[in-house]
Structures are given as C-alpha cells and as structure tokens.
Amino acid sequence: MRRSLHLLALLTGLALPAATAHTAVTSISPAAGSTVNAPREVTLRFSESVNLRYSIFKVYPLPAGQSGQRAAATLTRRVIALRGDEAQRADTYRPRLGHGQGVAVPLKSSLKPGAYVLMWRLMSADGHPVTGQTVFHVR
Template identity: 30%
Template sequence: MAFLPRHLIGAALACALILIFPASPAFAHDALKSSSPAKNAQVDSVDEIELEYSASVKFPFVVLHDAAGKEVPLGKPVLDGPKVLTDVPQPLPPGPYVIAWRVVSSDGHPIEGEIPFSVKGSPSPSASPSSIGGGPTASTPPQAAGSAAAAGERPASSAGVPGWIWGGLAVLVVLGAFVLIRTARRGPDREEVDAD
C-alpha cells in the first residue's frame, strides 16, 4: 500500500508530460502540399483553383482577391479526397491576386493560408502591388485573417492545444497534490501505530 501513492504520482507526472508535449510529427496537422496556381507563380490564365493537402480535409472555404482587395467571384469549392477544386468562371485580368483558403484538417483543427500569384500582362492602373504578396489587406476575410502574415498553410488560432487537454492536465495536477498531501499526513500516523 505504501507504494501506491508513488505509482499514482509517477503516472500523473507521465500523463502531464504527454499532455504538455503532444507536438510530435505523428500528431501534426495536415498541410497544403501543392496548389494550382502555385505560390508566387506567373500564369497566363486561371480556369480552376486546385489545392492539394496531405490528407482529406473538410469544410473548404476559398476566396480570391485582386490587387485592390476586391473579391473575385468563384464557384463553390468541391472536395475530391485530399484536393479542393474551385472554378474561376470569369477570365482574370492581368495583375496580382491572392487566394485565401481555410479547411478543417483531418484531426479536426482548422488550418488556413494564402497563396499570392500573378496573371501575366500589364496590370490595370487601379492595381496596387503593395497590397499583394502575402501581407495583410483590409479586405482579408475574418476566416483568413490569422494567416495574413505568411503565405502558405498555418494553423488557425483555435488550432492550439484543445481545452480538454488543459482540463485533463489540471485534474492530474490536483490529483497529484491531493495524493502528496494525503501521503504526508498519513506518514507520521503510521509510524506512531508501528511504535505502539
């Protein structure tokens, strides 16, 4: 019986370490593997946007902005395994563009990112190159605002350690403290009983 609290403490500490450091490659979120158009590509035209991820994703959201930050109409995103396909129904005038995307990873966490590219030709006078290039824009949708600082994939703000893990860690810490206090109180009592 004297060894039981020590085993509980060891198990609690081991669980706490696992909960604190879960970021091993096996638990990594899915990532954007490739896109068409590719990041920083210069293309003649775009009929379809294709995004391919490292695993199947859900709930795709894709928007396209021109250099002035105006949203370009797109077709509804379609899932095809790890790919998200979106039609571009109208020809794109020459100039810079940014694709903003957001999906739910296969592990249940949202991921998002931006892909800047250009359509070849002389851009219209209203185009402002400084508003493109992966930086934040005034018209960046709320769903993609968390990743405006970097092009490519980036876990969303909610993709950190889930609340249930912190809750479990708190329970383990309280349990460990309870066992330590109980062990400290019962130690002298047992010695007195043995002495009698």
C-alpha cells in the same frame, strides 16, 4: 486525446508527433509566385482529406499597389470569414473535391491582369483551424 496531446505540446514546446500534425498543403496550382494566363480554376492538394463543409476557399485580387506575402496575409485575415463578399471575389464560391486529397476552386471568367490571393481556412483532424494563402499573377 489528440486535443490534450496538442495542449501538452504547446505547454512543453515539444514538436507534435506526425500523426497529430495539422493538415498541410502539399501543392498548389498555379504555383506560388507564378505568372500565368487567366486560369479557369486553382487547385490545391493536402496531406489529408479535407471536408468542404468545414472549409473556406476564396480568391481575391490583391489591391493595386500591393504585393507580397505580407499584403496577402493581411488581406486574408481581413476577408477570410467575410460573408456577402461575392462581388469582390475572383472565384465562383463553389469549391469542389478534386483528385486524391485535392480541392479545385473555379474562377470567374477572364480575370484581369494582376496579383491574386488564394486563401483557405480549414479544419484539421484534431479540430484546430488552419489558415493559409498564396499569391499568383495573371498576365
């Protein structure tokens, strides 16, 4: 039912009712664009509970010389579904459920200064994937 509603909305250009909206990120720490001392983990909160089994969370350093949302989105598209990329990642590949509808993504120790991309892909309640990313800086 939700699926057909969604399709109808796509076809007609109507906004979806709130009940079928996709899972949204409500807060992220470190905040988007912030500069922080090397954190031990990043945390996200969502508008509905997230099933880790059907979710991907990764943190990648943004290659030197790159910055901004556009570079972050390009990197995310390239690596979000990549397997065997543990050595390139800044996280420890073990996201866990946090408080409320939150997810914590532990990071490797002593990250080097630079820009990092937190990226996610998860399944909304209606079965559609949601992908996003944010950038923070380590001083």
